[in-house]
Amino acid sequence: MNKNGSLYVVNNGNVEARRYPRGESQGTVVAGGNGRENHRVMKWMEGARQGIVMTGGQEQGNGLTQLSYREGVVVDQLGTVYVADSMNHRIVRWPKGATQGSVIVGGKVEGGESNQLYASVG
Numbered sequence: 001m002n003k004n005g006s007l008y009v010v011n012n013g014n015v016e017a018r019r020y021p022r023g024e025s026q027g028t029v030v031a032g033g034n035g036r037e038n039h040r041v042m043k044w045m046e047g048a049r050q051g052i053v054m055t056g057g058q059e060q061g062n063g064l065t066q067l068s069y070r071e072g073v074v075v076d077q078l079g080t081v082y083v084a085d086s087m088n089h090r091i092v093r094w095p096k097g098a099t100q101g102s103v104i105v106g107g108k109v110e111g112g113e114s115n116q117l118y119a120s121v122g
Contacts, residue, residue: 012071039067041083054081055094055101062088062107064100072122084120091120 001007005022008030015035018027031044031051040056056067072084079096082104090107094100106117 010073037069039070041067041070041073041081055083055092064092064102067092071120084122086119086121089117089120091117 007020007022008017009020009027010017014033015037016029016032019030020027031042038057039060041054042051043054044051056065056070058065060066060068062068067083067085068087069085070083071086074082076082081094081096083092083094083101085092085107088107089110090103091105092101092107093104094102105115106120108116110116110118112118
C-alpha cells in the first residue's frame with residue numbers, strides 16, 4: 001500500500017501487478033500482464049514508462065543475483081527489499097543499492113528444520 005492509500009496486488013496467474021486506488025474495485029495493470037515469468041522484482045515510479053530491476057533479472061537460478069519464482073516481496077522503511085524466493089526455498093534480502101542479495105533463511109535444500117524452508121511464499 002502506498003502513502004496515498006492505493007493497494008498493489010500481484011496476480012501470479014496472470015503475471016501482472018494491479019493498483020487499486022481507495023474505493024475502486026477494478027484496478028489498473030501497472031506492471032506485467034504479458035504472460036511471461038521473468039524471475040525478478042521491478043520498481044515502478046508513478047507515471048514511468050519503464051521499470052527499474054530491483055532484484056533478480058539474471059535468468060531463473062539460485063545465485064545471489066537470481067530468483068526462482070518469487071512469491072512475496074516486502075520493502076522496509078530503509079529501502080531494503082525482502083523476497084520470498086519460492087523454488088529456492090529461501091528468503092533473500094537486498095539492502096538499498098546492493099547489486100546482489102544475501103540469504104537470511106533457508107536456501108540450502110527444502111525441509112522442515114529450523115533453518116530450512118519449503119516453497120516460501122510470503
